[in-house]
Structure formats: C-alpha cells, structure tokens
Amino acid sequence: MSPRDLAAASRECPILHVDMDAFYASVAVRDRPDLQDVPVIVGGGHRGVVLSANYLAREYGVRSAMPMTRARRLCPQAVVIPPEFATFTAVSSSVMENFRQVTPLVEALSLDEAFLDVSGSVRRLGSPYTIAEQLRARIYDEQGITCSVGVASTVAVAKLASRRAKPDGVVVVPPQSVTAFLHPLDVGELWGVGEKTTQMLNRLGLMTVGDIAHTPLATLQRAVGASLGAQLHQLAWGQDRRVVTPRRGADEPDKSMGADETFGRDTDDPEVILREILRLSAKVAGRMRTARVAGRTVTLRVRFADFTTITRSRTLGDATDVTQEIYQTAADLFTALGLQRARLRLVGVRMEGLLPRAAVQRQLVLGARESGWSEADQAVDRATLRFGAQAVRPATLLGEGRP
Amino acid sequence: MKFRVERDVLADAVAWAARSLPVRPSVPVLAGLLIETTDDGLVLSTFDYETSARATLPADVTDEGRALVSGRLLADICRSLPNKPVEMTIDGAKVSLTCGSARFSLQTMPVEEYPALPEMPAATGTVNSDVFAAAVAQAVVAAGRDDMLPVLTGVRLEIEGASISLLATDRFRLSHRELSWEPGVTDASAAALVPAKVLADTAKSLTAGSQVTIALSTSGAGEGIIGFEGSAGGGVRRTTTRLLDGEFPKVRTLFPTEHLTLARVDKASLVESVKRVSLVAERNTAVQLAFSDGVLTLDAGSGDEAQASESIEASVEGDDITTGFNPQFLLDGLTAIEAPVVELAFTQASKPAVMAGARSMDADADLAFRYLLMPRRLLS
Numbered sequence: 001m002s003p004r005d006l007a008a009a010s011r012e013c014p015i016l017h018v019d020m021d022a023f024y025a026s027v028a029v030r031d032r033p034d035l036q037d038v039p040v041i042v043g044g045g046h047r048g049v050v051l052s053a054n055y056l057a058r059e060y061g062v063r064s065a066m067p068m069t070r071a072r073r074l075c076p077q078a079v080v081i082p083p084e085f086a087t088f089t090a091v092s093s094s095v096m097e098n099f100r101q102v103t104p105l106v107e108a109l110s111l112d113e114a115f116l117d118v119s120g121s122v123r124r125l126g127s128p129y130t131i132a133e134q135l136r137a138r139i140y141d142e143q144g145i146t147c148s149v150g151v152a153s154t155v156a157v158a159k160l161a162s163r164r165a166k167p168d169g170v171v172v173v174p175p176q177s178v179t180a181f182l183h184p185l186d187v188g189e190l191w192g193v194g195e196k197t198t199q200m201l202n203r204l205g206l207m208t209v210g211d212i213a214h215t216p217l218a219t220l221q222r223a224v225g226a227s228l229g230a231q232l233h234q235l236a237w238g239q240d241r242r243v244v245t246p247r248r249g250a251d252e253p254d255k256s257m258g259a260d261e262t263f264g265r266d267t268d269d270p271e272v273i274l275r276e277i278l279r280l281s282a283k284v285a286g287r288m289r290t291a292r293v294a295g296r297t298v299t300l301r302v303r304f305a306d307f308t309t310i311t312r313s314r315t316l317g318d319a320t321d322v323t324q325e326i327y328q329t330a331a332d333l334f335t336a337l338g339l340q341r342a343r344l345r346l347v348g349v350r351m352e353g354l355l356p357r358a359a360v361q362r363q364l365v366l367g368a369r370e371s372g373w374s375e376a377d378q379a380v381d382r383a384t385l386r387f388g389a390q391a392v393r394p395a396t397l398l399g400e401g402r403p
Numbered sequence: 404m405k406f407r408v409e410r411d412v413l414a415d416a417v418a419w420a421a422r423s424l425p426v427r428p429s430v431p432v433l434a435g436l437l438i439e440t441t442d443d444g445l446v447l448s449t450f451d452y453e454t455s456a457r458a459t460l461p462a463d464v465t466d467e468g469r470a471l472v473s474g475r476l477l478a479d480i481c482r483s484l485p486n487k488p489v490e491m492t493i494d495g496a497k498v499s500l501t502c503g504s505a506r507f508s509l510q511t512m513p514v515e516e517y518p519a520l521p522e523m524p525a526a527t528g529t530v531n532s533d534v535f536a537a538a539v540a541q542a543v544v545a546a547g548r549d550d551m552l553p554v555l556t557g558v559r560l561e562i563e564g565a566s567i568s569l570l571a572t573d574r575f576r577l578s579h580r581e582l583s584w585e586p587g588v589t590d591a592s593a594a595a596l597v598p599a600k601v602l603a604d605t606a607k608s609l610t611a612g613s614q615v616t617i618a619l620s621t622s623g624a625g626e627g628i629i630g631f632e633g634s635a636g637g638g639v640r641r642t643t644t645r646l647l648d649g650e651f652p653k654v655r656t657l658f659p660t661e662h663l664t665l666a667r668v669d670k671a672s673l674v675e676s677v678k679r680v681s682l683v684a685e686r687n688t689a690v691q692l693a694f695s696d697g698v699l700t701l702d703a704g705s706g707d708e709a710q711a712s713e714s715i716e717a718s719v720e721g722d723d724i725t726t727g728f729n730p731q732f733l734l735d736g737l738t739a740i741e742a743p744v745v746e747l748a749f750t751q752a753s754k755p756a757v758m759a760g761a762r763s764m765d766a767d768a769d770l771a772f773r774y775l776l777m778p779r780r781l782l783s
Binding site: 358366367 | 572574575576577652654657687688689705727729753755775777778779780781782
C-alpha cells in the first residue's frame, strides 16, 4: 500500500504501540560508529543475562533474557557492553516527552514501549499513520535510535502489529483486516500466552490464533480455565480494550522497590552474603530516597544453588528509608534462616508498602543523637550526586570494583 | 502427709502460688505445685527456675510429708470447691482431696526431682504494700515488651537510703517513680533490674498485708535475686525472682532541666478527648497537640482519610507549641497519673515532653511520678 492508502486505512485506528528497536543496544551504540556493523550485546557479568542485542547479533539467535554464556557461545564475535541505566532512563524520558507532545494519553509500559491514543490529535497532526511516521522521524532525529509502530483500533492488536513492523517500520491493521491479520499468527504471540499455555494449547491442536478463534468458548475454558479462556477467545477475535490509561513509567509511585544479585559463583560464606545484603540495602534505600518514599516491610529473597527460592519478610514499626535499618532487618532475616553451609545463587532485598515520604511519621527515640543514620544517608546522597556512586560507601563495601 | 485446712484460705494461697507456674514448662515437674507440711503449718511452692512463689498457711497437720501435684489442676479444683473444710492425704502415688462430699484423687509427680527453691536473701527493708503496688503499677507502663531488648523489659529499682526509685523505658517513653520506705540500715544503697511483669504481678498480689519486705542480693556468689515478702490469710507469701543481666541505660539525665512551655489540663477531659480524636488516627499516626493561649487543640487523621479535631481548656505558660504523640503512649502516661490535673512541660516539638500530676490547677506538680514521652515527627 502507498503511504496515502495507509493514511486512509489508519483513520479508524487511533491506538499506537511504539516500541524502540533493540532499545538498550541502540542507545549503547549510537555514539559508537565503530560498532554500527558488528553484533552488539548489552548485558553484564559472568552470570548475567542479555538485556538487549542489536539485529546483527539477533541473526545469530541471541535473544534478550538469554544467559550471557549462551549468547557468547552463539555469537563469539559479538561486542558486549555493560548497561548504563542512567543513559537509558534519560533517553526514555525524552522519548516519552515526544509522545506527550502528540497526545496526553500515553501509557508507558516500560522504558522502551508505550501505548498512545491519538484520536484527539488527528485533526491537528494528520492520520494515525502520519503521526506514527512523524514520531519515528523525530525520535530518530533527536535520539539517533529507531522504533517500530503498530497502528490499530485496539491495544492488543497494536502491540502485535508493532512486532510485525520491526525493525524500523510501521504496520497498520485497520478494523476490517484484524481477523485476517490475527488468525495466521502463532498462539504464543497472543497477550497472556506464555510458554506453558502455548504448550497446553498446542497439545490440544491449537497452533494458530485462528484455531483458538474457531474453538467453542466452553471447550477453551475447560482447557485453560474460565478467565484465561474467555480472554483468549476475545483476543483471537481482536476484541480488546480500546482505552489508553495515561501512566508515567518510572514516575509512577511504585508499591515496592527491590534489588537482586546473582553471585559470580554460588557461595555459602555468610560474610560475603551479608556484605551483598548491605550493598543491595544501600542500593534500594538510595533509590527510595531519590523517589522520596519510605517503606515498612523488608523482604529478603534467597535462591539456593538448586534454584529453590524462599522469601522472608518482616514489618517494622515505622516506615523507613534508612540504609542501616533496612540492612539490619534484612540481615536479621538472613541470620534467622539458620543456614548451615547452604550454597546460595542469589540474594535480594525488597521494600514493600511504600508511602510518600512526606506522609511518614517516625516515633523519636529517647536520648538518640540529633543526627543519626538518616542524616548520614542524606550526606552520602549529596556526595554521590556530585562525585558518583563510588564516592561514599560503607567501609565493608570498599575494595570491590562494582558500582 | 495428712492435713485439714479452711477452704478459702487454701483456695487463696493455691491461686496465689499458681500464678507463677510456667505455661510451657521446660521440665514436667515444673508444672507441679509442691505441698509440704511443717511445724509452721502448710507450705505451697512453685518455681520455674526464674521466679519462685512460696505461701505458708495455717492448717491442722496430722501427718508430716510432701507431695507434688499438677498446680494448674489443683488451682482449678480449689476454685470450685464448696465452702467446707478441706482434707488432703497422701495415699501411695496419689493425693486425695476431700471437701464435704466432693472427693478428688490427684496423681503425684516425683517430688525428689523438684528443684530446691532459692533462699530468700536477707531483708533490705520494708515498704507500705499499697504504696508499693501503686508505684510499681505506674513505673511498669513504660517498660519494654520486646524480648529482643531484654534489658528494657525490666524495671530498674534503685535504693538510696530511705527512698526507692523505679525506672522503666522502652526507648520511646520513660517512667520514673520515687517512693519512701524503711530501709534496714539507714545508708542502704543498692540497684537491681527486676523483670517488669513479675514485679507488677508480685506488687499487686501482696496488698493483703500492710507491709512488703524487700530482700535484695546482688553481690556474692551466683546471680542476683530479689525477694518480696508480705502476709496474707494468716501466713506469709514470698516471691523471689532472678534479676535481669545487663546494664540499664543511664536515663535520669534524659529529663530536661528546663522547659519553655508549661501546660496544665484536666486529666479526665484530656483522656476522653485523646480517645475520641485518636479513633481516626490510622495505625502509626500521631495525635497532634497544639497548645496556645488557654486552649489545647487535638488533631488526628490525614487529608486523604478521616480527620478529627477537638479543643479543650488548658492553662498555657510560655511559648505556643505544636507536637504529636503516639496516642496509646500518651494515654498510658495519662492513666498512670493518679492526680486529677496533668502538667505537661515542653522544650521543643522534637524534644520529649514531661508529664506529671497535680492535685489542682494551682497546686504544685507532684514530681514523685514523672512520665517522659518522645514525640512522633514527620520523616522529612
């Protein structure tokens, strides 16, 4: 179809799904002309996972969320770049700002994708297809990265369409071609269908979305449960919500914040584990202070070498954002596990029940010093802001090169 | 062993001794109550290695002897007996109890496995039992309940000549009670950290007689113990308990030496008002107290949720002040004060407030009991 036809076809498709192409990888290589024509993988660590890979690397079968070791085996010549989240966040927020100049109805799904409802902007900016192309051009111009846009009348179809548009393209699915577009797709492409559900559906002989669409609803519900069954059936016929709820990705107050660390190699040394818990506590507390929230429940997550994972949590009397208090609670939880030489693969610290800091009261303690850990944390934050994350750290954490 | 005793006397003594029975005994015999007949009459004892209780009571002893029976069961039985004389005899491995036409047969436990009760230390002095019970009840309000901080679950008892100080704190509030007593020697000086729960229970249970003897042994071999002895039902009641280890924090200096605001309020009105306003204070939020020019305004709740406010009359000297407290901590202090008027002294909103009672709006504050309370503040 010509651009003119696409523009006309998109008239009844006000929902845009914009997805950055290999976001982390694109951002990481945009200022590195030397990496333009080589496979690039963004990710970190000996045991890390692939966060993103450019299309050259994907040709070798590298996928995001794949273990780094496997990715290196598949594509030994790839250049591996550690992630720089500060840059990613900055790029993401300017991209989101571009979206908001088009329409206030922006639903950020993550750093690199969002739904836009442009029905109110058509008169001002042209057809949804035109808007999609304008956005792509502007983002490429300002950020030097490409994105793909799915244009449709419902959220789920727009998301599927953007996947078809990759890389660096636009796919318009007008209402009359929705079933023609959906039915040949694999069942696994549908929203809410993961590996397990795909297997189950395939066992029933349902390979494509069309198969699901033509299965009686009752049969489908017997196979996968009432709610998922109904949902799949609707999705298979392109019926889905048409409303985009404005939501700011990172600015939205989270209900919890946490950090995990997979050890370079499994460890049973309590000293190493507690040091890691301190580092994670400091990381989480720092993020909480930046977001100006405080939480009451500390949750410790422990994954053993055999991948069994347990969590333990404790709720404090008062909400806190103080590194030492979070660490002390998490460390107590760890000690209370009474592990005897159990080898751990991962520990995580999470704060739940977050409240805006301004609403949090604290019971003051008799005879406490006027300035305590809370003030120390604030001083650390100020130093970190000026001199970087390595500037001030607990002495226990000195001497390790990691940020 | 064979004896005959009045039902009321027995029931009262058994109930008293059974108070300190352990709920989950570490050794089965500790769930027992030891019955002994001696020249003094009848002796009932319980012990859980921490706290011991020993009651003597008059009885007609026919045969001397001793037996160990389930304390909980004996207490339940004695509570329900008809009002007739009770006769108990040992009969092989059983103790039989007869009261009127009711007969019970109780299994005995091996009496030779029962630990010896600790010796009561030498008497240090005596105190009026009602004054002591009231003073202890006031002091224990501020004691900590967190077993992670064992030192704070105790009441610090300091003896200095003719006065006793009781101090307790859970880090958020502090109670301090001074009372006078009659020491055995005029220059008596000692200090002990007594488990708050045992102290409160004991002081309350020894009000039948007019005096309580306090016996303290902190020096010498072994761990320190404290004993309390009073009289009831024609006999002697004696409790000993092991003192807590650890250093009680230096808390006396926490009382501010000066104040910038001094407010007086009718205690009953303030208690009522705090109870009402705190209904909307969600868990973990403060009741705010604003003192200004003859009025105390209480506020609670947040803008997003329910709110409440109320004003009551107050005499306010010095600067206006607004500060917030945990409502329960505030009520604990207020209800511990016996006087009809409460005096609150403040320095700054982030500093502790001192509460004390006064007989009237004009009378001097009674500083024998003071309650120091830390405010709640916004985090930022």
